[in-house]
Amino acid sequence: MGRGRQGLCVGGGGGRAADTSAWSLQGSGNATRLGLPEDGRGARGLESPVPGGQGPLAEPGLARPRSQGRDGGVRCQAERMTWLSLNAGGRGPLTSGREPNSRPSARQSGTLASACPKILLLSQLLKLGALGAGRPEGARAWEPDRLRAAFPSVLLVWTGYREGFLWKRGRDNGQFLSRKFVLTEREGALKYFNRSDAKEPKAIMKIEHLNATFQPAKIGHPHGLQVTYLKDNSTRNIFVYHEDGKEIVDWFNALRAARFHYLQVAFPGASDADLVPKLSRNYLQEGYMEKTGPKQTEGFRKRWFTMDDRRLMYFKDPLDAFARGEVFIGSRESGYTVLDGLPPSTQGHHWPHGITIVTPERRFLLACETESEQRAWMEALRTVVDRPMLPQEYAVEAHFKHKP
Structure with a gap:
């Protein structure tokens, strides 16, 4: 099992309860919603689907929690929160990150649990107002073991x-x-x-x-x-x-x-x-296509293709460590386009549904087994071609042009 540290996460029961504007948790089946209480405005949050019932996917969401503790005026107010994960049923942590040896702003009265018993994440991912917490005497740099002993009702997660x-x-x-x-x-x-x-x-x-x-x-x-x-x-x-x-x-x-x-x-x-x-991205499209070489007289060979943003990569096997080749897909304004079908003189392909990718340097001839696969690839490629290039993408394009 992995071990993490250097990020502070608080939650769970214990301590005095915060007022009714604290976080609410609703869990059902293999989805959990973290949102505000039903107070006339309705709960706001994000459902995290759990693949195979094993744990949630980390889908980003924005919410606006408010919590008011009653311990000597200590309060914790989060104006905005970008949260990355929530374990099913509210039992696990929201992940966060914090630099080593950093600590939340602290006051000598109150504890984390009593100040904000329902707030689940306090880290750089929140825009915090103030957090009152009693630092245990002798604790150095908020060491996890000392914090757990001092605040048994607080859930600590260290993920830096x-x-x-x-x-x-x-x-x-x-x-x-x-x-x-x-x-x-x-x-x-x-x-x-x-x-x-x-x-x-x-x-x-x-x-x-x-x-x-x-x-x-x-x-x-x-x-x-x-x-x-x-x-x-x-x-x-x-x-x-x-x-x-x-x-x-x-x-x-x-x-x-x-x-x-x-x-x-x-x-x-x-x-x-x-x-x-x-933070992370899924591939626009993956699957098998046939391709031919740069002279376009070579035979077509079946390859596994992956469309990762503007990189079209092809592999002999889907689990290869490195691609056999990569093609940069730029924008229409830079001379890139995607055509339905293959040139009339093309021979040697076994699959009937062709795609021609036109770049400033050459044409890439591909073939799909089914019409539905061809449509999916055409849509993915045209989505990228129709999108204007960012300044940093021009540098990537230049590297591809000078690649041996």
Whole structure:
């Protein structure tokens, strides 16, 4: 099981109750809603679907909690909250991140539990007013064990640093072996080690270029997770799973929290609402197509294609660590377009439904097995082509043009 620290999460019972404007929890089946009490305005929150009943997907949402404690005027008021996960039934934590040795603003009277017994997350993901808390005498840097002893009714979750073991698919042999993973927000990196006692990591994945998406069908395990990052500006895939569904969801959420912290620093003027969609992304389209080579006289070969934003990648096998090739898909204004069908002289394809991708450098000829697959790919490709390019995407395009 993974271990996390360096993020503060409070909740649960105990202590004096806050007033009726505190958080309410409603859980039903495999969905949990976190919202405001029914006070005439209605509850506001977000339902988190639970894949396979194992734990929630971390779908972003905005809510506006208010809580007023009664302990000497101590209060906790959250103006806005971007929350990343909620365990089913309200039993688990919302993930967050906080720099090492940082602490919430504190007063000497009151406790976390009595001030805000129903607030579940206090971290940099909330815009906090003030939080009253009695710091235990002698506690250094809000050490988890001392805090748990001082505040038994408070749920503490530390997620700026996380480590644990996941089953990872080998790059060459395809076997899943247990590997130690370490996520450190301070270094902005996810690392994995071939041995638990290894001093140096086998790979370092920078949070800046990291993405994670659930892939149970592709990996062949209900708790499968695909992690991608850039290595020498090429996409590297890592496939992992854990027997415990909650554990893999916690890892997914920890990666999103680390991404959120990075984006806050990288884009200081951006709002939380602008950053949340960038935490992780699903692929626009995946599946098999046939392709031919640059001369367009070679035979068509079946390949697995993945559309990741503006990167169209193709693999010999869906679980390959590296793509056989990558194509940058720019905007229509930059000379990119997608055509229905193949040139009349094209030969050698076994599948009848063609797609032609036109770039400033060359044409890419593809073929789909069914018309529905062709329509899905055409829609995904045209969605990207019709979208204007961002300044940073021009730099990516330039790299593709000069790629050997």
